[in-house]
Amino acid sequence: DxxxxxxxxxxxxxxxxxxxxxxxxxxxxxxxxxxxxxxxxxxxxxxxxxxxxxxxxxxxxxxxxxxxxxxxxxxxxxxxxxxxxxxxxxxxxxxxxxxxxxxxxxxxxxxxxxxxxxxxxxxxxxxxxxxxxxxxxxxxxxxxxxxxxxxxxxxxxxxxxxxxxxxxxxxxxxxxxxxxxxxxxxxxxxxxxxxxxxxxxxxxxxxxxxxxxxxxxxxxxxxxxxxSRPHVQRVTLAAVQEPGEGTFRLRLADRGLNATTAQLGFSASAASMKAALEELANVDEVE
Incomplete structure (x- = not known):
């Protein structure tokens, strides 16, 4: 193991x-x-x-x-x-x-x-x-x-x-x-x-x-x-106009915890999103 x-x-x-x-x-x-x-x-x-x-x-x-x-x-x-x-x-x-x-x-x-x-x-x-x-x-x-x-x-x-x-x-x-x-x-x-x-x-x-x-x-x-097909969750960020720069965070309430990611840029890559989510105490592997 x-x-x-x-x-x-x-x-x-x-x-x-x-x-x-x-x-x-x-x-x-x-x-x-x-x-x-x-x-x-x-x-x-x-x-x-x-x-x-x-x-x-x-x-x-x-x-x-x-x-x-x-x-x-x-x-x-x-x-x-x-x-x-x-x-x-x-x-x-x-x-x-x-x-x-x-x-x-x-x-x-x-x-x-x-x-x-x-x-x-x-x-x-x-x-x-x-x-x-x-x-x-x-x-x-x-x-x-x-x-x-x-x-x-x-x-x-x-x-x-x-x-x-x-x-x-x-x-x-x-x-x-x-x-x-x-x-x-x-x-x-x-x-x-x-x-x-x-x-x-x-x-x-x-x-x-x-x-x-x-x-x-x-x-x-x-x-x-x-x-077994994985669960898919889509997150959409909306704004009045397209932002040229800035950051956002994701929050997940699960397993009795409210956990928030570090700041992510609007152009964050899939790998960056995966790493940020897996840092949360109430998230395991993200596929």
């Missing part, structure tokens, strides 16, 4: 004689580039739950322009993801559990946040559930009423090839394992489906699956790419 912090999961860690409770270890880069263990994390609701597998997947990120670092640790055995935060981490890092995330309808059998199925970037978290052929996208935002950061309920996504066979009164999903692995960078999200693209022939009365038509159809798979 940009802050020099590393998180490592130990999902099979025993606790009080119970197997697979799990644990997450935090390391920090110190002098001469060496790494030192500075903390260990447990999920508050897991306690000593056997086969929770807390830490089977982990992710860490320091949001652009901020001094807070976020770590996410999944516990597929309880269908939960734990969010921990730390600010101004130096020699002593005091991690705080910020939230516990789950989704409607998920269970300990669905691989929610299993190995490789967790990604974090800035204030966006993605959790895959291959057994449900679904990925869940969470967004963190500043709640002025609560006076702090909160996580919105999950938005779910499936692949464009999601399909099933209707056999009598039962819907049998075509296995793709969509969400087995996920990756996130900026506004681009990638979800892997290792069993997709297996030539569903749609035979009447038969259940078509990834292994229905021989070994030549196995191990092809697909990766699905999603993109």
């Amino acid at each position: 940009a802050a020099g912090i590393l998180v490592v999961g130990a999902p099979n860690k025993h606790r009080f004689g119970r197997e697979g409770v799990g644990r997450v270890y935090v390391f920090q880069r110190v002098l001469l580039g060496t790494w030192e263990e500075t903390a260990s994390l447990y999920g508050s609701q897991i306690k000593d739950t056997a086969k929770a597998y807390f830490g089977q997947s982990v992710a860490i990120d320091t949001p652009y322009g901020r001094n807070d670092t976020t770590a996410a640790a999944a516990a597929p055995g309880t269908a939960q993801v734990y969010i921990f935060v730390v600010a101004n981490c130096s020699a002593t890092c005091l991690w705080e559990e910020q939230s516990v995330l789950t989704a409607d309808g998920v269970s300990d059998r669905d691989g929610f946040g299993a190995s490789g199925a967790l990604a974090l970037d800035h204030d966006i978290l993605v959790v895959g559930s291959a057994q449900l052929e679904t990925i869940y996208v969470y967004e963190r935002y500043y709640d002025a009423g609560a006076g702090g950061w909160v996580w919105a309920a999950a938005a779910s996504r499936r692949s464009s090839d999601y399909d099933y066979d209707a056999i009598t009164v039962t819907n049998v999903t075509h296995r793709q394992d969509f969400g087995r692995a996920v990756g996130l960078s900026g506004r681009t999200l990638v979800a892997g489906a290792p069993y997709a693209d297996y030539n569903n022939l749609g035979a009447v009365g038969d259940v078509s699956d990834y292994d229905s038509y021989g070994a030549e159809n196995l191990n092809r798979g697909r990766a699905y790419v999603f993109y």
Whole structure:
């Protein structure tokens, strides 16, 4: 991570004689580039739950322009993801559990946040559930009423090839394992489906699956790419007549703060505008 912090999961860690409770270890880069263990994390609701597998997947990120670092640790055995935060981490890092995330309808059998199925970037978290052929996208935002950061309920996504066979009164999903692995960078999200693209022939009365038509159809798979368009805000300066010189400022009320930019000339470049806005305490990255 940009802050020099590393998180490592130990999902099979025993606790009080119970197997697979799990644990997450935090390391920090110190002098001469060496790494030192500075903390260990447990999920508050897991306690000593056997086969929770807390830490089977982990992710860490320091949001652009901020001094807070976020770590996410999944516990597929309880269908939960734990969010921990730390600010101004130096020699002593005091991690705080910020939230516990789950989704409607998920269970300990669905691989929610299993190995490789967790990604974090800035204030966006993605959790895959291959057994449900679904990925869940969470967004963190500043709640002025609560006076702090909160996580919105999950938005779910499936692949464009999601399909099933209707056999009598039962819907049998075509296995793709969509969400087995996920990756996130900026506004681009990638979800892997290792069993997709297996030539569903749609035979009447038969259940078509990834292994229905021989070994030549196995191990092809697909990766699905999603993109989120950025918010656009247009600022127009009006005057009775065109000014030949002078400056202006921009003010933004957000996250409980009223912040004002430094003075900008009327001919300010896009790069100057970007730099001035990113200097504000309540603005992160400007694209």
